[in-house]
Amino acid sequence: MHSKLFAQLTQLGINPDQLPQEYQQLVQAVDQTYFEYDQEKKIQEQNIERSEDEFFSITSHQLHTPLTAIRGNSSIILTFYKDKLLDPELVTMLTDINKSGVRMVEIVNDFLNVFQLEQGKMNFKAEGFDIRNIVNQVIDEIKPTNNQPEIQIIFNCPDQPIGVQADPYKTKEVVKHLITNALKFTEKGQITVNLTQENGMVKFSVQDTGKGIEPVQQSVLFQKFQPHDGDLLTRDTSKGTGLGLYISRLMVEGMGGKIWLEKSEPNVGSVFVVGLPLT
Amino acid sequence: MAKVLIVEDDPLMSRMYEKIFSLEKFEVEVAHDGQEGFEKAKLTKPTIILLDVMMPKVNGFQVLDKLKMDPETKGVPVIMLTNLASEKDAETAMMKGAVKYIVKSKYEPNEVTKMVSEIIAGATREEVPAAADVTPKAA
Numbered sequence: 001m002h003s004k005l006f007a008q009l010t011q012l013g014i015n016p017d018q019l020p021q022e023y024q025q026l027v028q029a030v031d032q033t034y035f036e037y038d039q040e041k042k043i044q045e046q047n048i049e050r051s052e053d054e055f056f057s058i059t060s061h062q063l064h065t066p067l068t069a070i071r072g073n074s075s076i077i078l079t080f081y082k083d084k085l086l087d088p089e090l091v092t093m094l095t096d097i098n099k100s101g102v103r104m105v106e107i108v109n110d111f112l113n114v115f116q117l118e119q120g121k122m123n124f125k126a127e128g129f130d131i132r133n134i135v136n137q138v139i140d141e142i143k144p145t146n147n148q149p150e151i152q153i154i155f156n157c158p159d160q161p162i163g164v165q166a167d168p169y170k171t172k173e174v175v176k177h178l179i180t181n182a183l184k185f186t187e188k189g190q191i192t193v194n195l196t197q198e199n200g201m202v203k204f205s206v207q208d209t210g211k212g213i214e215p216v217q218q219s220v221l222f223q224k225f226q227p228h229d230g231d232l233l234t235r236d237t238s239k240g241t242g243l244g245l246y247i248s249r250l251m252v253e254g255m256g257g258k259i260w261l262e263k264s265e266p267n268v269g270s271v272f273v274v275g276l277p278l279t
Numbered sequence: 280m281a282k283v284l285i286v287e288d289d290p291l292m293s294r295m296y297e298k299i300f301s302l303e304k305f306e307v308e309v310a311h312d313g314q315e316g317f318e319k320a321k322l323t324k325p326t327i328i329l330l331d332v333m334m335p336k337v338n339g340f341q342v343l344d345k346l347k348m349d350p351e352t353k354g355v356p357v358i359m360l361t362n363l364a365s366e367k368d369a370e371t372a373m374m375k376g377a378v379k380y381i382v383k384s385k386y387e388p389n390e391v392t393k394m395v396s397e398i399i400a401g402a403t404r405e406e407v408p409a410a411a412d413v414t415p416k417a418a
Contacts, residue, residue, distance in 0.1 A: 060363060061363055064362035064364075065289055065362055065383075065384075068292065068295075068362065068384045069295055071384075071387065072299075072383075075388060075389065076295070076298060076388055076389075079389055105384045169366050
């Protein structure tokens with residue numbers, strides 16, 4: 001018998017076994033309804049959980065496929081059919097289409113990341129790995145897409161392995177974000193990447209020679225939609241969604257680490273630091 | 280000439296990759312679902328397979344399992360080409376024997392062909408005995 005029905009009958013002082021035959025049938029019918037209700041509720045709960053999980057996969061797939069076709073086909077035309085584009089304005093327009101596709105992919109990824117992080121749906125691994133490899137991989141990947149070849153990325157790579165206990169995928173995302181961000185806001189000079197060990201933490205720092213961050217904006221830097229150059233109407237949206245540092249903070253905190261702005265001076269540059277647990 | 284088999288159900292994607300691989304002088308075969316992909320892998324003996332994950336009827340992971348179990352196709356390098364940026368799927372793909380997991384939206388088509396060329400070059404240098412498994416047997 002269903003526990004709820006049993007409890008209700010007991011409360012009324014009724015022993016179900018002693019009930020007359022016609023009431024026995026009624027009790028059985030109520031009992032059956034209770035079990036069916038439980039089963040239906042369970043299925044509904046499973047469906048809600050599944051639809052939330054599938055939302056990420058389906059949204060990601062549905063949005064990315066047409067965007068891939070937009071950036072991909074425009075890139076093929078620009079690379080292989082440039083001689084057929086007789087009017088130079090066509091090249092500019094196609095380049096804009098390509099860049100828009102790339103930017104849309106980044107926006108969609110940022111929104112999905114924020115949604116997953118805020119809903120607590122992002123899983124964090126705690127694996128031991130050498131962070132030097134991650135930094136080298138990121139610098140290799142960024143180099144071919146770096147539109148400012150005059151700006152050097154200098155990585156002072158230590159000779160010995162630097163083991164951290166974190167999630168390698170998320171660490172790579174954060175490292176990539178900080179270096180690309182430094183490139184975005186630096187017009188001349190260089191980006192310097194350092195790895196050190198201090199107080200049981202690995203410190204990964206990115207120093208740029210960019211425009212720097214005004215003191216008033218430094219305190220809100222790691223909050224949502226906070227590009228560090230102005231209010232809503234004057235912000236430079238071409239630099240991104242303003243979610244990068246917020247995502248980085250949530251990811252770093254999810255791995256038991258810290259992220260902070262070590263120093264920044266207008267027109268001198270900024271130093272961002274990530275501290276992650278040692279292995 | 281290297282032969283690439285593209286297993287992709289979405290015409291937007293299959294047309295784009297067919298074009299770029301042809302332009303980069305690959306011989307190209309296209310299959311539009313998982314079942315056709317497995318059959319074409321056996322029939323056309325590709326050098327490398329690009330396999331989409333989300334496909335109706337037979338999904339990419341199921342095709343990968345079949346390819347890795349079949350003596351005729353198990354030595355052919357398989358790249359999972361997908362738009363599901365899922366770490367779990369990437370790990371599943373590598374565990375099941377894929378050589379790479381590429382998220383399509385992250386790369387321009389010519390970056391994908393470059394990665395494919397590098398994998399083929401690596402496979403030819405380092406995995407000669409495995410490559411021999413996929414060489415058609417003399418009648």
